Amino acid sequence: MPQAQNTEALDEHLKAVIQALHGAVSRAMPHVKDDPKLVDNAIRDCKEILDVVIEGNVSEWLH
Amino acid sequence: MFKDKIELKDFGKTDPEYQDLLKRVLAIQADCEIGGPNLYVKDMLPSAPTKVDQLVVARTAAEEIDHYRKMARLAGDLGVDVSYVLSWPNEKRYVEAFRGKITTWEHYAVFGFLIDRIGRYQLEEFIDCTYLPLDRVVKDSQVMREEEGHIDFGTNKTAEYAAKDGDYKERIQKAVDYWYVKGLDMFGKSESRRSERYRYWGLKRRTNREARQQYINEVNPLIEKMGLRVPDPLKGRLYL
Numbered sequence: 001m002p003q004a005q006n007t008e009a010l011d012e013h014l015k016a017v018i019q020a021l022h023g024a025v026s027r028a029m030p031h032v033k034d035d036p037k038l039v040d041n042a043i044r045d046c047k048e049i050l051d052v053v054i055e056g057n058v059s060e061w062l063h
Numbered sequence: 064m065f066k067d068k069i070e071l072k073d074f075g076k077t078d079p080e081y082q083d084l085l086k087r088v089l090a091i092q093a094d095c096e097i098g099g100p101n102l103y104v105k106d107m108l109p110s111a112p113t114k115v116d117q118l119v120v121a122r123t124a125a126e127e128i129d130h131y132r133k134m135a136r137l138a139g140d141l142g143v144d145v146s147y148v149l150s151w152p153n154e155k156r157y158v159e160a161f162r163g164k165i166t167t168w169e170h171y172a173v174f175g176f177l178i179d180r181i182g183r184y185q186l187e188e189f190i191d192c193t194y195l196p197l198d199r200v201v202k203d204s205q206v207m208r209e210e211e212g213h214i215d216f217g218t219n220k221t222a223e224y225a226a227k228d229g230d231y232k233e234r235i236q237k238a239v240d241y242w243y244v245k246g247l248d249m250f251g252k253s254e255s256r257r258s259e260r261y262r263y264w265g266l267k268r269r270t271n272r273e274a275r276q277q278y279i280n281e282v283n284p285l286i287e288k289m290g291l292r293v294p295d296p297l298k299g300r301l302y303l
Contacts, residue, residue: 001075007139010146014132021125025118032114039114046121050104053128056150 009062020049065264069194071140081264082141084257085194088266089138091157092185094148096131098161099182100124101153103174106166119216120171126209133200140196159301160245169224173238175217177246177282183210184250184274193265218285225289236291243282243294250275252302 028042052061069077074085104124111117131149138145148156156162160178165171189201200206224235251258253272261267269277283293297303 001071001140001142004139004142004144006144006146007136010139011132011136014128014135018125018129018132021121021128025122025125029115029118032118036114039118043108043114043117043121046118046124047108050100050108050121050124053124053149054101054104058146058149 006058006062010058013061017049017053021046024049064262065193067193067265071196074141074194078264080260081193081266084261084264084266085197086138086141086143088261089134089141089197090143090145090148093131093134093138093145094151094157095161095182095185096127096134097148098153098156098158099127099174099179101156102161102163103165103171106164107168107171110168111171112168116168123175123213123216126213130206130209133206137196137200158249160242160249167234167238168220169234169238170241172217172220172224173235173242175213176221176285177217177239177242178249179210179213179217180282181246181249181278183207183214184278186210188267188269188274190268192267222289225291232290239286239291240294243286243296244299246278246282247275247296248300248302250278250302 024042024045028039031038065081069081074082100123103120108117108120108124111120135145153164154162165174186201186206189197192198192201221235221239224231251271253270253275255271258267258271262270279296286293
């Protein structure tokens with residue numbers, strides 16, 4: 001059974017996306033009370049990343 | 064009943080109906096996983112009540128994207144590209160519950176409480192299924208643990224709102240009324256031939272009717288315990 005085209009590439013891309021999101025959340029969560037700027041930056045980063053995912057232009061991600 | 068255990072390398076030798084059903088269920092599951100973030104990220108990430116809540120929205124979306132990734136990988140290995148659901152507008156989703164938009168925190172909370180719980184039911188269907196790569200994904204404790212986390216967060220937030228007086232309680236009741244019916248419909252028709260074929264091929268465990276009844280038995284006492292009304296289970300239903 002041949003694998004669908006881009007299976008590996010999409011898998012790797014999404015792994016990187018997920019890692020970046022978890023990284024931003026993990027950095028911010030311990031500093032919710034003492035570093036609002038860091039938290040705001042992390043939320044902004046998450047929004048930027050998630051906006052791209054929601055837009056769903058897969059061909060742009062992979063090329 | 065089909066009892067063989069199938070690895071990827073043996074998939075091509077299986078019955079065409081088995082292949083079709085497995086490909087179909089993976090595409091639907093992938094769509095449901097990415098359907099959640101598409102419902103709530105745009106409005107809830109900027110407007111969740113606290114910074115912690117905003118971070119929880121982002122983390123929840125990351126986990127659902129990872130569940131999508133795992134389903135997309137399984138489908139891709141079978142030669143099925145399910146990346147088309149990433150660019151689908153919500154109105155095209157396979158499952159009706161994902162065709163709208165979540166714009167209020169009460170709806171976000173109840174979505175976790177009621178709909179993510181159905182996500183857990185859907186994944187449980189695949190435990191010990193005949194396709195071993197799928198069985199392994201759902202037995203990976205991370206996927207189930209993450210789903211449980213979404214359910215717990217939604218349940219706690221719903222209970223918090225329900226414990227408040229007046230307008231808060233009324234708003235959360237309206238959200239429960241909305242999602243409860245959508246949730247019951249997510250199990251599909253009680254008399255479904257396709258559901259029987261899924262069971263025949265060992266790709267699902269329960270009939271639609273059984274899974275829906277178990278869900279009702281689980282959530283109704285929780286809704287009542289929160290001091291909310293259990294909605295009419297028939298009102299507005301699309302699939303009985």
